Every structure is written in structure tokens, then in C-alpha cells.
Amino acid sequence: MKLVVISGRSGSGKSTALQALEDIGFYCIDNLPAHLLPQLITRPPEKSSSDAPKTLLAVSIDARNPLSNLEEFPAILKKLREKQNISCELLYLDSNEEVLLKRYSATRRKHPLSNEQRSLKDAIEYERELLGPLAELADLRLDTTRLSLYQLRDSIKLRIMQKQEQGLSIQFESFGFKHGLPLDLDFTYDVRCLPNPYWLPPLREYTGLQQPVIDFLSQETEVNEMLADITGYLEKWLPVFEKNNRSYVTIGIGCTGGHHRSVFIAEQLASHFRRTMDNVHVRHRELP
Structure with a gap:
């Protein structure tokens, strides 16, 4: 049952x-x-x-x-x-x-x-x-x-x-801090320190799902270092949560408006963990 x-x-x-x-x-x-x-x-x-x-x-x-x-x-x-x-x-x-x-x-x-x-x-x-x-x-x-x-x-x-009967279900959720912190997060990563495409007029109207922003952020050293650090932490500790019978984990990635940096980082993390896990989802709170 x-x-x-x-x-x-x-x-x-x-x-x-x-x-x-x-x-x-x-x-x-x-x-x-x-x-x-x-x-x-x-x-x-x-x-x-x-x-x-x-x-x-x-x-x-x-x-x-x-x-x-x-x-x-x-x-x-x-x-x-x-x-x-x-x-x-x-x-x-x-x-x-x-x-x-x-x-x-x-x-x-x-x-x-x-x-x-x-x-x-x-x-x-x-x-x-x-x-x-x-x-x-x-x-x-x-x-x-x-x-x-x-x-x-x-x-x-x-x-x-x-969700499978056995195994951990993970959701990466991007959001904008200026719209408030989600109530349902288990981990929260603040990426507001990263270069912001919003301040580049040609990129402002795009989101972290679109190629111009993806190309820009992929070339930034700080962005890649942040991704590596978050990935390393989660790779170490998510298996511990799973061994302790944890069923769900929600991981928040926040930037200022929730349209560029947080969206890109959430998508990159989800793509990485989908290679080894079955139940990985993404939600972008501030996007339509």
C-alpha cells in the first residue's frame, strides 16, 4: 500500500x-x-x-x-x-x-x-x-x-x-530573492555574486534558458567554479540523505530577479545529476 x-x-x-x-x-x-x-x-x-x-x-x-x-x-x-x-x-x-x-x-x-x-x-x-x-x-x-x-x-x-519506490527525488528550483525566499527549500544557494547578464543590454530580455545567456555564463570562470563547488557538495551529501531514507530534496538557486543566473545554474545542475539519478526535476519560479 x-x-x-x-x-x-x-x-x-x-x-x-x-x-x-x-x-x-x-x-x-x-x-x-x-x-x-x-x-x-x-x-x-x-x-x-x-x-x-x-x-x-x-x-x-x-x-x-x-x-x-x-x-x-x-x-x-x-x-x-x-x-x-x-x-x-x-x-x-x-x-x-x-x-x-x-x-x-x-x-x-x-x-x-x-x-x-x-x-x-x-x-x-x-x-x-x-x-x-x-x-x-x-x-x-x-x-x-x-x-x-x-x-x-x-x-x-x-x-x-x-518518484520510484526506492530512490531520492530531487527538484532544483530557481527563484529571485527580490520576490521572497520559497518556503519549501532544503538547501539554498545564493548566486547573486556571479556576473549578471541583466546589466548587459543585449542579454537583458533573454533568460537562463536561452542560448545568448547560456553562452555568456558558460564562459565566466566564477560561474564554472560555483557550479563545481555546488556539484561537489551535493555529490557528497545527497547519498547520505538517501541512506537515511530521505525521499525528497528541494534545492533552491537564487539570484536577484530569478531570470538569468539562477535559471542557468539550476538547469546545469539538473543536467548533471540526471546522468546518475532517475528522479530529477527543475522548476523556475519566476518564469512564465
Whole structure:
């Protein structure tokens, strides 16, 4: 059985994530009381509408659970991960607080933790504290701040379903520091010290995916030295993460605007690691 537990703050896209998994064959349950999870695993749904055995299960466990259930969840998850016949992963979704406020204001929905004494902003902050222990246990964290519904669905399908049962899934993510640091990074490399094509008018309108910028950066000694250093570090330490049963690693490459240097470096790293690894992906946050 493959079990995916989805958690995260309200408004971060958990319902969309469940729908994406349902579309690819998972039996999905929203807002499951955490203490019922072991019973569900013991007696899973037996048949789908097509009479095929159900081996894919996804459940949402979040702040709608009673506090006592959330406190029990780390121990429950530990026991599930120790079972030989279950592949269990915890996916945690989050967005920055400004975006969560906008999403709730746009939909006019009531936050599950807000009340007469607790404002929407306070409820969002309290939920972050409440779910902090679950976020720390997550195998994969996704920052949905700048993702559309379609991008979130694609990201879920790409990283959950294309990952092999054994082996590490790596995503290189380029971004611009001026647009904020992504929330879901395991490693962050700052490449703002490298020569910037933005300051060369003939190159400004291109991106790190296009040949003029690729040619320019490929010829710069500092760029090649930075690539070699990052590659060497990751080649040494990624196998250690894999030996310790780490399923996913997200590596951020940041420059000022997220269009040139970070894009080029992310693409070069992905190309290098695809030679020896099966599950290597790239996302350029600031590109259309």
C-alpha cells in the first residue's frame, strides 16, 4: 500500500492536492481524525468502482483535528513508517501569510480556527504554530504561494507519482530573492555574486534558458567554479540523505530577479545529476 498524508495550513491547497491524487487513482479521505488512521490502514477500502484492488490511499489531516489527535499524530506516523508493507509519505503544503489572507478574503470563507476572540490573521498564525510539528516531519514540503491550481496539480503528480519506490527525488528550483525566499527549500544557494547578464543590454530580455545567456555564463570562470563547488557538495551529501531514507530534496538557486543566473545554474545542475539519478526535476519560479 502507498499512503500519502496531506497536511498544511488552511488555504494552502490541500483540497486541490487531494483532487490531484484522486485523479491518478488514489482513494482520498478529507479531514480524517488522526487517531482513526491506524484502523483505516488495518482495514483499507477493498474495491474501487472498477473492482480493482485499492493500493493507493491519501488522507488529509490538519488543524480541523482536535488538539489531542494532532499531539498523537507523530507517534502514529512513526509506527506506520515502520511497517514493511506500507510506503508512507507526509506532504505538507504552505503559503506565506499575506497570500493566505488574500485567499480567505477573496472566498469569504471562515477559517476553521477563527472565532469572536481570534481574528483571521491570528488564526493563520496560530495554525502555523499548531501544525509546526507536522511540518517538521514532512517528507515533502510544497510552497504554493506562487502556484496556480494547475501548477499545484502538476507538481503533485510529478513528484508523488513519478518518484520510484526506492530512490531520492530531487527538484532544483530557481527563484529571485527580490520576490521572497520559497518556503519549501532544503538547501539554498545564493548566486547573486556571479556576473549578471541583466546589466548587459543585449542579454537583458533573454533568460537562463536561452542560448545568448547560456553562452555568456558558460564562459565566466566564477560561474564554472560555483557550479563545481555546488556539484561537489551535493555529490557528497545527497547519498547520505538517501541512506537515511530521505525521499525528497528541494534545492533552491537564487539570484536577484530569478531570470538569468539562477535559471542557468539550476538547469546545469539538473543536467548533471540526471546522468546518475532517475528522479530529477527543475522548476523556475519566476518564469512564465
